[in-house]
């Protein structure tokens with residue numbers, strides 16, 4: 001069992017800067033957990049504390065039920081893959097994979113078995129005799145992952161491992177790493193994984209659960225679907241989903257939201273009525289359409305511009321002085337993309353998907 005638990009974990013750097021504020025988190029045995037958040041939110045600091053590369057200045061870290069605050073990295077049963085991995089240029093892929101095992105004086109037969117098993121899992125058996133300079137970026141990154149696999153760690157730690165790859169390779173590696181995690185689990189070697197990224201698409205597609213961080217504080221820990229459907233606050237709502245959720249200042253009164261001269265009654269079952277007053281209204285671009293749906297409200301808008309994305313058209317509009325974006329299927333959008341700027345449109349806000357957030361970003365509590 002190698003669950004990873006953080007109990008009131010804190011990090012104050014020697015210069016006095018507090019980067020991590022009382023983080024409580026349970027990563028389950030065998031789970032794929034993603035830490036996501038903008039630059040500086042302390043996702044790398046947290047991961048490095050789990051790895052033992054950064055001291056913990058408050059709270060407790062448990063791995064597999066043991067408190068490991070004072071245990072050196074090599075005693076923690078972890079393996080880490082970095083963004084800037086360095087392969088040994090003068091060694092073949094085989095020797096790069098075998099290097100750590102040789103240091104650990106692993107027997108020759110066992111070493112060979114583990115190297116070949118890792119190569120098979122990562123579909124790189126044909127690359128074993130190559131040197132790093134003969135590999136593509138994606139292949140080299142696979143070797144870096146392979147070096148972690150041969151260690152048979154109980155916990156895998158990934159720190160933005162795909163950042164240096166181009167978009168297409170990143171997408172392919174996402175699938176490969178997710179499949180790798182599943183196949184290790186199916187083979188009875190569940191590896192608890194913590195994967196750090198600033199990329200919400202990576203988080204959403206890879207994580208079984210996602211921990212969203214902001215300024216060293218956890219905002220929400222949930223499944224991708226729950227984060228998308230029920231974001232805990234406006235920060236999570238705008239960080240998760242692409243393009244971003246429309247979040248606009250509004251007034252809340254008598255079960256309705258008023259913004260830009262428009263009144264939008266909200267389905268009461270979704271919200272505990274907050275005190276009347278200033279709120280933030282949230283609606284994802286995919287929940288604004290040209291056709292009415294059950295629970296939708298017609299809203300008059302003027303067209304600003306359209307962005308053609310192939311199957312979809314991102315459409316930017318003005319609703320009574322408030323900017324909104326809509327994500328429309330290309331077929332449906334065809335009738336508006338030829339309209340001039342400033343043309344009048346009727347859009348349908350799909351209110352069952354609407355959100356309300358507190359007005360001040362400091363509070364950021366979801367009122368649903």
Ligand SMILES: Nc1ncnc2c1ncn2[C@@H]1O[C@H](COP(=O)(O)OP(=O)(O)OP(=O)(O)O)[C@@H](O)[C@H]1O
Pocket residue numbers: 013014015017019037038039040041042043044045046198
């Ligand atoms: N050695 C250090 N001394 C002081 N402050 C530090 C140190 N290392 C990091 N920080 C600060 O701690 C905060 C968290 O940094 P960290 O690198 O963990 O963030 P991150 O979310 O991983 O960001 P990025 O995606 O840019 O790597 C930042 O404000 C950073 O400036």
